[in-house]
Amino acid sequence: MKKASPQRPSVDLFNEFSLYLIFASTCSSDMKRYSSRSLGLILISLLLETVAVSNPVISINGTNGSGVVLKCEAKSWYPKPEMNWLDSERQVLPAGSAETRRDTEGLYIVRRHVTVNKKVTNTFTCRVQLQKFNFTRETGYNIPDEMFPTVPWVWIAVPVLIVCVCGLVFGFMWIKYQKLRKKIDFADQQIQELTDELDSSRIKSDQRIKELTDELDTREQELTEQLAKLKQERAALVSSVDNGCHRFSFSRTLSMSLSNKPLRRNTMAHSMTEKADVKEDEETNPLHQTIRTT
Numbered sequence: 001m002k003k004a005s006p007q008r009p010s011v012d013l014f015n016e017f018s019l020y021l022i023f024a025s026t027c028s029s030d031m032k033r034y035s036s037r038s039l040g041l042i043l044i045s046l047l048l049e050t051v052a053v054s055n056p057v058i059s060i061n062g063t064n065g066s067g068v069v070l071k072c073e074a075k076s077w078y079p080k081p082e083m084n085w086l087d088s089e090r091q092v093l094p095a096g097s098a099e100t101r102r103d104t105e106g107l108y109i110v111r112r113h114v115t116v117n118k119k120v121t122n123t124f125t126c127r128v129q130l131q132k133f134n135f136t137r138e139t140g141y142n143i144p145d146e147m148f149p150t151v152p153w154v155w156i157a158v159p160v161l162i163v164c165v166c167g168l169v170f171g172f173m174w175i176k177y178q179k180l181r182k183k184i185d186f187a188d189q190q191i192q193e194l195t196d197e198l199d200s201s202r203i204k205s206d207q208r209i210k211e212l213t214d215e216l217d218t219r220e221q222e223l224t225e226q227l228a229k230l231k232q233e234r235a236a237l238v239s240s241v242d243n244g245c246h247r248f249s250f251s252r253t254l255s256m257s258l259s260n261k262p263l264r265r266n267t268m269a270h271s272m273t274e275k276a277d278v279k280e281d282e283e284t285n286p287l288h289q290t291i292r293t294t
Helices: 153-258 263-284 286-293
Strands: 005-011 017-022 033-038 042-047 057-064 067-077 082-086 099-102 108-116 123-130 135-142
Touching (some): 057 135, 067 082, 067 123, 082 108, 108 123
Antiparallel strands (some): 005 017, 057 067, 067 108, 082 123
16 A cells, blocks of 8 residues: 545544545555554554546447437446436436446446437536545547438428328318318208297297187187076076966966857857858959859
8 A cells, every 4th residue: 555645634522533544556455444552542443445436438339319329438446436427517317227347356347328419519428426435537528510310301301291291181171170160050050040930930829829719718708608698598488488378278278168158159150250251252252243143
């Protein structure tokens, strides 16, 4: 190990001094706790942790659609670091999962890919850090515009053509729909007019039926009253006829009982009357006069 350099001295609550040292050219076997006593009063305890860092390397690993695939690789790191991709605004980019493995010395090799599209600056940064020890290494990379794949004109023409065809089909269907909608609205208007007319006719018919019903009821009432009146008149006539018949029968019976005695006298008077009538007829009738002269 090389000579240590002090870093970040601090004092805890028990007046024990903690001194952080950084050693260069260490290996994993040096990582252990060291202690020492000075004059029997001061106990020095030292925990040596090995840290290995290096600068990440960025390379282009092909294309993906209209974007460029970047690869960031960091070798000889210990302990296991954290790797992220940043854009020009220092925003973390969504990237694939980090690939981690160890080399023959037990150090970590970290690799991570990201697909980026063409932007204004086209500058991207790979950051590797050990948050526990506050170690960070970054590498920036600027992609030239010509590195981004160009889109063939066919890839542009086909979508445009599809959009145009879809627009024409949609326009045709829309015009047809509008015409059909107008026909439907016109039919609905006619149906509404016929419905209103039918309702009006029904209302008029109901009113007429009510008027005729009232008229029939009135006429029936009048006829009923006339029938009752006629029945009363008939009953009165029948009663009067019955009374007249009884009087006539009584007077006839009385006259017959009184005329039984002078029947002979009446018979003779009647015959004489008949003879006088015949004589008067003969005198007045010329035919009888002629016969009598002859």
